Amino acid sequence: MAQAPNKRKTDLTGWWFTSPALILLSLFLFYPIVSSLWMSLQIGKGMNLSFGGFANIYRLTQDPVFIHALLNTLTFLVVQVPIMITLALLLAVTLNDSKLWGRSFFRTAIFLPCVTSLVAYSVLFKSMFAADGVINSFLQTLHVISSPIPWLADPFWAKIVIILAITWRWTGYNMIFFLAALQNIDPSIYEAARIDGIPAWARFWKITLPALKPVILFTTVTSTIGTLQLFDEVNNIPTLGGPADSTLTLSLYIYYLSFRFMPSFGYAATVSYVIVALVVVLSFLQFLIAREKQTS
Amino acid sequence: MKNAFSRRSVLGAALAGISFLGATAAFAGTTVTVWCWDKEFNGATMKEAGARYAKAHPDVTLNVVDFAKPDMEQKLQAQLASGTTDGLPDIVLIEDYGAQKYLQSFTKAFEPLSDTKAIDYKTFANYKVALATVGDKTYSLPFDSGVSGMFYRSDYLAQAGYKSADLQDITWEKLIEVGKAVEAKTGHKLLDLDLSDQGLLRIMMQSAGIWYFSPDGKPAIAGNAKFKTVLSTYAKVLQSGIYKPVSGWAEYTGTFTSGETAAAITGVWMTATIKANKDQSGKWSIAPVPKVDGVEGAVHASNLGGSSWYVLASSKNKAAAIDFLAQEWGKDADFYQKILVNQGALGSFLAARDGEAYKASDAFFGGEATWQNFSTWLGKIPGVNYGTFTNEADAAVSAQVPALVKGGSVDDAIKAIDAQLKQQMQ
Numbered sequence: 001m002a003q004a005p006n007k008r009k010t011d012l013t014g015w016w017f018t019s020p021a022l023i024l025l026s027l028f029l030f031y032p033i034v035s036s037l038w039m040s041l042q043i044g045k046g047m048n049l050s051f052g053g054f055a056n057i058y059r060l061t062q063d064p065v066f067i068h069a070l071l072n073t074l075t076f077l078v079v080q081v082p083i084m085i086t087l088a089l090l091l092a093v094t095l096n097d098s099k100l101w102g103r104s105f106f107r108t109a110i111f112l113p114c115v116t117s118l119v120a121y122s123v124l125f126k127s128m129f130a131a132d133g134v135i136n137s138f139l140q141t142l143h144v145i146s147s148p149i150p151w152l153a154d155p156f157w158a159k160i161v162i163i164l165a166i167t168w169r170w171t172g173y174n175m176i177f178f179l180a181a182l183q184n185i186d187p188s189i190y191e192a193a194r195i196d197g198i199p200a201w202a203r204f205w206k207i208t209l210p211a212l213k214p215v216i217l218f219t220t221v222t223s224t225i226g227t228l229q230l231f232d233e234v235n236n237i238p239t240l241g242g243p244a245d246s247t248l249t250l251s252l253y254i255y256y257l258s259f260r261f262m263p264s265f266g267y268a269a270t271v272s273y274v275i276v277a278l279v280v281v282l283s284f285l286q287f288l289i290a291r292e293k294q295t296s
Numbered sequence: 297m298k299n300a301f302s303r304r305s306v307l308g309a310a311l312a313g314i315s316f317l318g319a320t321a322a323f324a325g326t327t328v329t330v331w332c333w334d335k336e337f338n339g340a341t342m343k344e345a346g347a348r349y350a351k352a353h354p355d356v357t358l359n360v361v362d363f364a365k366p367d368m369e370q371k372l373q374a375q376l377a378s379g380t381t382d383g384l385p386d387i388v389l390i391e392d393y394g395a396q397k398y399l400q401s402f403t404k405a406f407e408p409l410s411d412t413k414a415i416d417y418k419t420f421a422n423y424k425v426a427l428a429t430v431g432d433k434t435y436s437l438p439f440d441s442g443v444s445g446m447f448y449r450s451d452y453l454a455q456a457g458y459k460s461a462d463l464q465d466i467t468w469e470k471l472i473e474v475g476k477a478v479e480a481k482t483g484h485k486l487l488d489l490d491l492s493d494q495g496l497l498r499i500m501m502q503s504a505g506i507w508y509f510s511p512d513g514k515p516a517i518a519g520n521a522k523f524k525t526v527l528s529t530y531a532k533v534l535q536s537g538i539y540k541p542v543s544g545w546a547e548y549t550g551t552f553t554s555g556e557t558a559a560a561i562t563g564v565w566m567t568a569t570i571k572a573n574k575d576q577s578g579k580w581s582i583a584p585v586p587k588v589d590g591v592e593g594a595v596h597a598s599n600l601g602g603s604s605w606y607v608l609a610s611s612k613n614k615a616a617a618i619d620f621l622a623q624e625w626g627k628d629a630d631f632y633q634k635i636l637v638n639q640g641a642l643g644s645f646l647a648a649r650d651g652e653a654y655k656a657s658d659a660f661f662g663g664e665a666t667w668q669n670f671s672t673w674l675g676k677i678p679g680v681n682y683g684t685f686t687n688e689a690d691a692a693v694s695a696q697v698p699a700l701v702k703g704g705s706v707d708d709a710i711k712a713i714d715a716q717l718k719q720q721m722q
Contacts, residue, residue: 046401047377047401047402059719059722063719064712064716065691065695065719065720126543126544130543131542131543150541152543153491153541153543154698238492239492240366240492240493240691241492241694243491243698244694244696244697244699245694245695256691258373258374259370260366260691261688261691262397262684262721263377263401
């Protein structure tokens with residue numbers, strides 16, 4: 001009996017301590033989320049909003065620009081994330097070798113792009129990939145190409161530039177996660193494998209990869225979320241959504257709907273919930289795949 | 297004394313406080329903040345106006361903040377949408393294509409200058425006043441007209457065998473011929489185009505007396521024979537190869553100011569950027585814009601851009617800002633002569649047209665009476681209603697441009713543009 005009031009007091013004290021954080025969270029996180037959900041049910045231009053029910057969802061199905069933005073975003077996702085995770089994995093395994101010369105230099109050099117400002121490096125990439133920029137000059141000097149590639153004027157090449165930019169920036173970030181996880185693998189397992197005569201490639205597939213499974217899942221999910229929200233690079237590298245809207249992503253389309261065109265805030269909120277839905281679905285799928293492999 | 301604050305130290309602190317107060321009072325005065333783009337043009341004209349106004353009102357200083365145009369528009373729209381007025385300027389420059397969009401979306405954010413009765417709108421060009429009017433209130437101080445011309449390197453074209461007289465009455469098809477000849481003889485392409493920016497199409501449309509929208513604001517794309525002719529002409533230019541594709545404003549202006557390309561078909565406000573390269577004096581000339589062939593009533597005159605100054609209702613220095621606009625921009629005809637010569641700013645203040653500078657010839661452009669030419673063309677510009685969805689229409693066209701470049705069907709492009717525009721307008 002003496003315990004109950006004490007426990008209640010401890011509970012209450014606990015709530016008091018967490019209440020400032022909870023209040024701030026509710027105000028700046030939960031309230032905007034609920035408010036934007038309400039906003040996605042509104043139709044109208046500018047500040048003249050009125051309730052529209054599911055009109056915005058219907059508009060999604062009829063909007064060619066939205067479909068195009070969705071396809072672009074999914075293209076970036078499907079092409080860029082696997083390339084980046086694979087690259088990060090291979091780099092991490094290579095740089096984990098304690099006998100490699102200049103290990104810490106390479107690790108730092110590959111991680112450094114992650115600390116650059118998104119806008120600063122986008123502007124730099126824009127000038128590098130201009131029709132008469134350094135990349136074209138470089139490739140022409142090496143005689144890899146005979147005439148300059150219209151990087152930012154061609155729908156296909158503009159996508160390539162964006163993929164290159166994102167990969168350059170985020171590979172190091174994911175590599176660090178893999179490196180950290182690799183430290184946790186007991187080197188004696190590898191020794192035993194080597195003694196047993198298992199070749200390097202099999203060691204990688206059968207020992208390293210399964211041990212890294214949770215980290216691979218984590219980096220894939222976070223990279224998926226990041227790429228689905230892609231904005232800074234596509235806003236700053238090509239002009240206005242790229243040639244023929246080839247680099248228009250969902251986030252960029254939301255930005256245009258709110259700040260470039262006659263504002264349609266309700267519809268923009270609906271498009272942002274499409275991103276939420278995609279993130280939920282893809283994350284769920286990825287967890288599902290990871291779990292299946294564990295039990296099998 | 298036990299008390300940490302001795303009488304002496306309190307007196308000392310009080311004296312210091314009062315002297316600080318005095319110091320700030322000495323620096324007191326009004327600062328009017330202006331947001332605009334294009335430092336050489338809009339920024340420079342504003343600074344000139346500020347300097348003139350300061351002679352009679354020394355306590356008013358102007359703070360002109362320079363932005364890239366799309367950045368400023370998006371920043372303004374973002375802040376107006378948020379409803380916070382902290383950090384908004386006193387005066388802002390808004391391009392005429394977007395004027396109605398801002399005025400109708402954020403009506404309470406702008407000060408209706410017609411209410412102050414400080415500005416006589418009859419002294420300004422009618423089409424500029426109309427586009428900044430909602431209901432019976434006018435919100436702007438009309439600024440520059442974007443009357444267009446073809447700025448070209450007379451030395452390159454002379455090399456290819458073209459004189460000024462050859463370029464006075466040409467169609468776009470003839471321009472393509474000229475472009476091919478110039479490239480063959482000089483190795484320089486005629487134009488540079490940013491394919492995400494539909495400025496050239498807008499020039500063609502207005503010269504043919506049409507716009508994306510009909511006078512009542514409805515889309516005029518599908519089933520519009522004139523628009524089809526204009527778009528087909530645009531497609532011909534896109535497929536001709538007489539231009540260099542560029543990306544972004546800096547690359548666009550850098551290409552013709554550096555002499556890499558031979559011409560730029562753009563608004564008179566580009567004069568400031570071109571004249572900034574003083575070593576090219578005498579090598580430039582200006583011809584009328586080519587005419588769209590096949591549209592009745594098409595002329596050699598058009599408009600690209602053009603903007604006006606607006607006062608924000610939340611401004612703390614509203615009175616000073618409005619007085620400044622009314623005194624300098626609304627009455628000072630001599631000021632308009634100065635900005636015409638220095639920046640190529642063709643204002644909409646009608647009385648300024650009688651000034652000397654408008655009649656003078658310019659050595660930079662080979663001694664032609666450039667401003668007379670522009671004034672003449674200004675009078676011929678067909679008036680169109682820009683509506684509120686020009687950005688959406690531009691985006692719809694941009695989406696179809698690569699297909700047109702590759703030789704795609706104009707009819708398909710029209711259908712797609714119309715569908716996308718109608719979708720965005722709901």
